[in-house]
Amino acid sequence: MAPVAAASAVEGKPLTRTERLAALEAEVSSCTRCPLHATRTQAVFGAGHPDADLMFVGEAPGFHEDQQGVPFVGQAGKLLDKLLAGIALTRDDVYIANVLKSRPPGNRDPLLNEIQACEGYLFRQIELIEPKVVATLGNFATKLLSGKPLGITRVHGREQSTTLGGRSVLLYPIYHPAAALYTPAMLRVLEEDFGRIPTLLGEPLEPPPGNPFPHPVAAAPEPAVQLGLF
Secondary structure, eight states, X not given: OOOOOSBOSSTTOBOOHHXXXXXXXXXXXXXXXXXXXXXXXXXXXXXXXXXXXXXXXXXXXXXXHHHHSXXXXXXHHHHHHHHHHTTTOOGGGSEEEESOSSOOGGGOXXXXXXXXXXXXXXXXXXXXXXXXXXXXXXXXXXHHHHOSOOOXXXXXXXXXXXXXXXXXXXXXXXXXXXXXXXXXXXXXXXXXXXXXXXXXXXXXXXXXXXXXXXXXXXXXXXXXXXXXXX
């Protein structure tokens, strides 16, 4: 991937973080690295505070996201808003992105070649935003950013210190909000996992000793619908 310019053409001044994100978004909007560019309405880059300490990473845009060009604007997005409100945050306080920037037809699971074509954009977003905590929503984001094959059912609610974008961050896997739309019992699990986020934002970033998932929690009921989110 071509690097985003580090300096503006005007008086040689360095670009601000917002300007660098805008330059990357422009690159994404015209990307043809995978076949999804031919079926999308528009690319869905990401949205939120460019200096956010907390970043959420989902799987891929859905129908409403593809239409509006904004992540998490459907029913799952409304639930995400409520979960954020429960910890005294709004979308304006965080940054939200997806592994894929283009909608897979029929909201099917992302394919490996699509993830490989798009992952560089996500890593660049993380590098530019410099979040302290990256909350992965569901299986695809969790496996990609953790580099481990463990599914979300096993690791949700258990943070791990890792390096993303050349910086130490806390990776915090949680269920995708859509899980609670299909399995209402999951809402309580999501609320509990979200409830730990304020504490994580105040924790130091030293690697934890021993088990990389040091806070075991009771296993959640196996979701009735997989949908690639679990």
